[in-house]
Amino acid sequence: MKTFSTFTADILEPVWETLDLRGEPSEQYEALLAQHRTAWYQYRFEFDAPPLMRFLSIRISDSQWLILIHCHHLLLDGWSAPRILQEWLGGMSAEATLAYPNLHWGQYLDWLQKQDPTIACQYWNKALNGFKAPSLLCPTRQQRFPSQELSSVLCAAVNTDVKALAAKINVSTAMLFQLAWAKTVGNALNQDDVVFGLFDSGRAASLAGIETLVGLVTQLVPIRIKTDPLSSPIALLQQLQTEQFEWQALAPVRLDNLEATHRFGEFFDTLLVIENALDADTQTADPIKQVDSYQGLTLPVALAGLKDVKWQDSVGQAAALFIYPGATTKIRLSFDPHAVGKKRSAQLLTDFEFYLQAVVDSCNKFSHEAANSAQLNNSELNPLSTVSLELNHE
Numbered sequence: 001m002k003t004f005s006t007f008t009a010d011i012l013e014p015v016w017e018t019l020d021l022r023g024e025p026s027e028q029y030e031a032l033l034a035q036h037r038t039a040w041y042q043y044r045f046e047f048d049a050p051p052l053m054r055f056l057s058i059r060i061s062d063s064q065w066l067i068l069i070h071c072h073h074l075l076l077d078g079w080s081a082p083r084i085l086q087e088w089l090g091g092m093s094a095e096a097t098l099a100y101p102n103l104h105w106g107q108y109l110d111w112l113q114k115q116d117p118t119i120a121c122q123y124w125n126k127a128l129n130g131f132k133a134p135s136l137l138c139p140t141r142q143q144r145f146p147s148q149e150l151s152s153v154l155c156a157a158v159n160t161d162v163k164a165l166a167a168k169i170n171v172s173t174a175m176l177f178q179l180a181w182a183k184t185v186g187n188a189l190n191q192d193d194v195v196f197g198l199f200d201s202g203r204a205a206s207l208a209g210i211e212t213l214v215g216l217v218t219q220l221v222p223i224r225i226k227t228d229p230l231s232s233p234i235a236l237l238q239q240l241q242t243e244q245f246e247w248q249a250l251a252p253v254r255l256d257n258l259e260a261t262h263r264f265g266e267f268f269d270t271l272l273v274i275e276n277a278l279d280a281d282t283q284t285a286d287p288i289k290q291v292d293s294y295q296g297l298t299l300p301v302a303l304a305g306l307k308d309v310k311w312q313d314s315v316g317q318a319a320a321l322f323i324y325p326g327a328t329t330k331i332r333l334s335f336d337p338h339a340v341g342k343k344r345s346a347q348l349l350t351d352f353e354f355y356l357q358a359v360v361d362s363c364n365k366f367s368h369e370a371a372n373s374a375q376l377n378n379s380e381l382n383p384l385s386t387v388s389l390e391l392n393h394e
Helices: 025-043 080-092 103-113 117-125 158-170 173-189 233-248 257-262 342-381
Strands: 015-020 053-061 064-071 148-153 193-200 221-224 270-274 291-294 297-300 319-324 330-335
Touching: 025 053, 025 064, 117 221, 117 233, 148 342, 158 173, 158 193, 158 233, 173 221, 173 233, 173 270, 173 342, 193 291, 221 233, 233 342, 319 342, 330 342
Parallel strands: 015 053, 193 270, 270 319
Antiparallel strands: 053 064, 148 330, 193 221, 291 297, 319 330
């Protein structure tokens, strides 16, 4: 059994740098800002040289600052970051702070140690059984470079259709995003049996207080989807939902222990990250009434004079699609420019939106045809009867 340890430094000074751009000519400001941003985020953390978090304060004008926070995922995951910022900035503006975590890191590690990893390993080996070829956008990739990104906003009509369909067939919108991403990757690779990595919050585990825990709890799981055009899209989405309930109840899995890794080495190089996936389809009962959800980071609008928030990730895979569901759904593609390239990345972003609409259309068409077929069959049995049919896909 592995032993987990947490080390807390007695004295650890934060890395806080400052930069003043107030005196710079306006025509050079954007270029200088981009230059400093690029250099800042290209820094690589060393695990034996803490802290794993850095701050850069850039003074833009007499009354405006830009704060860059650079953090390693070992310290915080996407679920934890808003809590940290709320605690930090909430105190400055006298806003209500979040409830104090009732689960601590040591307790989580104790629970993790008691879980049986073989059950999860067996589950994923079975899910990947018969998988014949890796899903790699760049199979020759040897070196990783800092990520670049492209972003877009999902068409309002498509966003509405996705939510309506998910509610109609009783699945999360995340299932539609998963299927659309599988079709996007499958199209790029000319494959109909696709695996991609999915970042899961890990907060669905049966451990009291895990939703308040600050730290790295997220897990990376290999999602396999067969995009057979002849199969029922509704049944496939409901199957994905059922499978998610199954694997979320398991202990986190180590990919290097899976048979697919032993056979292929790296067997996928794309990721899907759906921010706030647990509550994307529901109204948030947050005591703070004014809330702005910008790129998935939910914070009070007036929090310490905060104007906006931007989130940037440097991922290890060739491409990662980040989705921020909400009244307006934002999508962002983070990619390795040497492995995928900007033109191909832009096509992936366009294809995802296309396949998301295609998934909605195919489900609605299938549902309509099934309803017509059932109505016709009932009419043939009793041509004088009036048929009222309601389909409930569970």
